[in-house]
Amino acid sequence: MKRRTLLATAAAAVATIAGGSQMRLFGFGSDAKASSDARFEVTRTEAEWRALLSPQQYAVLREEATERAFTSPLNDEKRRGTFHCAGCDLPAYASETKFDSGTGWPSFWDALPDSVGTKSDRSLFMVRTEVHCRRCGGHFGHIFDDGPPPTGKRHCINGLALTFRPAEDA
Template identity: 55%
Template sequence: MSTKTPIDKSDTEWRQELDPLQHHVLRNHGTERPFTSPLNNEKRTGIFRCAGCGEPLFDSSTKYESGSGWPSFWAPMGAAVDTSVDQSHGMTRVEVHCAKCGGHLGHVFPDGPQPTGQRYCMNGAALKFEEKK
């Protein structure tokens, strides 16, 4: 990644810590197939964390069913994510990445529900869910 983040690991270190799909998504800006993540159907109360570094990213109270095939949220937690312009695949989108480790999470679109009107469309492979006890 070109952006300097608080966590700076080599690709070899990331490969040792992540499974192949997580590495593809988080470190190579990949995308999982839609409707394949078990987190798409997660309804329990808790926190969605970065699968790369464990940083809390989204509270379950902001998750909603967008119909996109990926876990969707209307807002991140505080300053947990950063964004950048993504001009790959012949289009311009806003990429979302973890502010702590720089891992690619997905994209944000201006077609979400209120109160923000945003749809943070995240790859489930980039997230881990922690149920609130």
């Protein structure tokens, strides 16, 4: 077997294995979470979620897709206020914990108490900590250990997963 053929075959195998994760990464996945998962307080059918959310929000919140970096207006949001889950309106992040990570996604060094849940994410050939809404299970993003004090954490969040409400005095 020629080296070129061997390399092409290996590349095709890797692409096939990674294909599902890559499709999800860009919002084209079809392996949505169980939308009526009884583990969460807020449950809806797939049709109800689709009626409530934009197609892009559905891909992020229900299929664990990732929006393109630097595309969310919430990345540049500087006002005082609260960021809520776009799926169930649970307050999730305070503006005081938001910081500019330079990554292109809204980033926070901590979530509001009792607002998020986490689980191990083993996609894309690595282990990460996925963060989701504790009330509806909507996918927010991931948590990394390269954030600022006082927590040292970076909650790297898809802007499509959140809505922003300015503080009354803002």
